[in-house]
Amino acid sequence: MGLWIPFTLMAAFMQSWRNAFQNRLSKEVNTAGVTLARFLWASPLAVLYLVLLYHFKPVAMPHFDAPFVLTILAASVSQIFATALMVMLFRLRNYAIGVGLAKSEAVIAAALGAVFFSAPLTALAWAGVIIGAVAVWLMSNTGPVRELPLKTVVTGLGSGLCFALTTLWVREAALMLDLTFPHSAAWVLLWVISTQTLIMLVWLLVRDPATLRALWSRPRLVMLTSLFSFLGSVGWFTAMSLETVAMVKTLGQVEVLFTLAISARWFKERLGLRDFLGLAFIVVGAVCVIVA
Template sequence: MISSPLWLPATLMAGATQAWRTAIQRRVSHSLSLNGAGLVRYLYGIPFTLALLGLYRFSFPAPWPTLQPRFLLFCIAGGLAQIIATNLLILAFSHRNFVVGTAYSKTEAVQGAILSFLLMGERLAALSWAGVGCGVAGVMLLSTGGKRMGPVDFLRALGQPAAITGMASGFFFALTAIGIRRATQQVGGDDRILAALIVLCITVLLQTLILGGWMLARERGEIGRVFASWRVSGQVGLLSALGSACWFTGFATAPVALVRIVGQIEVVFTMAFGHFYLKERMRRSEAIGLILVVTGVLLALAGAF
């Protein structure tokens, strides 16, 4: 159920911000471990998420909303699912078949649509379902990097480690979205933006404690490198906070699957950045993939309105 038209610009902004953040975070990942690169997103995002909440409260003063008993449980579930999903995606890349791992991780939109229906009873119109399928097909085509991989090739690759971890990553990303949406529903009042920002602040704090605690126990030496990278990591934290605020607002105001399929517009921003800024040549398969992604977004929107 869509509770506010704000979900659409918030989701589009989330896609653009995430593409930007990913480009910068690549610089950090070269000097930090897997968990260290993940920690900077949460640790350096804390001051910016708190600033966003404070700025919103100052601009729109209102009584503090009540939090339902299961609020913290859903924040923990969503935050932990995101940590697992991110690590599984990187693990998929470490296997031999990078293409298959990437492609199958993009089944997140389909898995999210199914899980949100089973767990929350969210229903999509037929056009929106067509948009989900079209968008996933487009992202899969983009993931092939110009290589020919038909439907039979993808089915045969199901047993590969990259495919298994890729789909598992998509599954946990879908659970992340559902956990965040359920957490925002545990915040009282009609202000869904405030609910999203409250959930964001608590979730980021919990993620920092969970991942930071793990690293203190297992990768203590990496903590110093995380703090030493503050110049670049601070940028990652800022963009992560802005992007997550937009994602959480989308999840708070619209069905999970709808937000995720529109959010795949991120790949369009990424490809445009590579083509116009980095002067990279666009392959024919990439152009077709982009057309499919945009068509999927338009179909999803047509089914929503």
């Protein structure tokens, strides 16, 4: 079994909990505040993770050139927009549907990766991606297509596109560093999280300091959001340094399984036949990419 598989499963599980905490925080704090909560305490955790890696396995320090920095900046800004759009989804439809629509990133990443990032897939891998897309559609579209609000569709696809671009640029940045596993992913993680934290902090200090006070008054929820975001990012970044984004994100759709379980138990949202059928398709899609 490829090492990218357990890291992807870990990432999906951690991200499902991070989304749950973000969803709860979105009821009390605006979109920018929830977005910052994802990164706020993750930066010191990323530093600690990198220090531990160098303690147990010392390697040479990498060289950070201009293309690397620009790639990091693009990935950071793209993920900020992706997170903000997902928080907006929480307020448009129910929790599970919002996450489901944003999971269009797997298909978008497969298409963009094949065309622009020299990451073609085998026929079986493409089958897994498409089956996963069908699964997400089944669970996110609870009624006739014409009844699905256009704003929800556009916001969901926009979030998926931004997440896809983020992951493609993250993998590209990791490949730019001449480092062994898992140090390259750890450096990219630190750069991305630190950049995002700095951007959001400056923005809120200038434009909306009241939101910073709102976050300060909810330390436990903010800490949990940052912690699970960090753990999820460790999984995603490490997996994507080992395997193509489309493969990682297709297997990562098992996150929807975790999300639905959380949605049913924590948010008391009922699951229907389409949800269970969608889960079956996700399992089939995941098997396809693992075998591929």
